[in-house]
Amino acid sequence: MIHYDLRCGAGHDFDSWFKDSEAFAAQAKAGFVECPACGSKDVSKRLMAPAIPKKGRSRAKEVPAPVAEASVAEAPAPAPAAPPPPIPAQMVAFLQRMRSEIEKRADYVGRDFAEEARKLHRGESERTAIYGEASDADAEALRDEGIEVARIPWVPLAD
Numbered sequence: 001m002i003h004y005d006l007r008c009g010a011g012h013d014f015d016s017w018f019k020d021s022e023a024f025a026a027q028a029k030a031g032f033v034e035c036p037a038c039g040s041k042d043v044s045k046r047l048m049a050p051a052i053p054k055k056g057r058s059r060a061k062e063v064p065a066p067v068a069e070a071s072v073a074e075a076p077a078p079a080p081a082a083p084p085p086p087i088p089a090q091m092v093a094f095l096q097r098m099r100s101e102i103e104k105r106a107d108y109v110g111r112d113f114a115e116e117a118r119k120l121h122r123g124e125s126e127r128t129a130i131y132g133e134a135s136d137a138d139a140e141a142l143r144d145e146g147i148e149v150a151r152i153p154w155v156p157l158a159d
Contacts, residue, residue: 002017002018002019002020002021002024003015003016003017004016004017004018004024004045004046005045005046005047006033006043006044006045006046007043007044007046008034008035008037008038008040008042008043009040009042009043010035010037010038010040010042012035012036012037012038012040013046014035014036014037014089014090016033016090024045028041028043034093035093036088036089036090036091036092036093036094037089037093039093039097087153087155092155093158095152095153095154095155096155096156096157096158098152099152099154099155099157100157102129102131102152103131105129106128106129106130106131107128107129107130107131108130108131108132109130109131109132110132110133111132111133111134112132113130113131113132113133113134113138114134114138114139114141114142116130116132117130117134117142117147117149118142118145118147121145121146121147134149139151
């Protein structure tokens with residue numbers, strides 16, 4: 001994998017990973033590489049310094065940290081969960097575009113999503129795209145009934 005620093009025609013800098021330089025060229029030509037800030041597909045690679053180890057020194061190999069053993073009686077209290085890492089800007093831009101398209105093309109059914117999905121599946125409702133809210137249990141029950149559902153991270157739309 002190659003890590004590229006990129007810049008769009010509007011001057012926004014961002015980065016991305018590609019299998020190799022041919023993969024970048026093919027994806028850019030097909031219009032799959034776009035700026036997460038403005039959506040521009042006019043993207044080029046920026047000048048980068050290669051990561052080359054110094055002569056006689058190889059890159060440090062990751063060595064797993066030793067595991068401390070403790071008895072059940074003296075086990076420390078679990079540490080508070082760390083907040084999840086932020087979503088990369090390129091992913092946020094993609095999810096914002098996806099949300100926008102869903103809101104344009106599908107009907108919002110709110111908390112009635114599971115029941116509306118069942119009606120569609122049974123042919124009791126006009127065939128249309130829907131979106132809404134469902135609990136984990138409802139989503140699993142729908143899948144068990146053979147109804148395809150997907151969860152999508154619902155990010156705020158860009159201003």
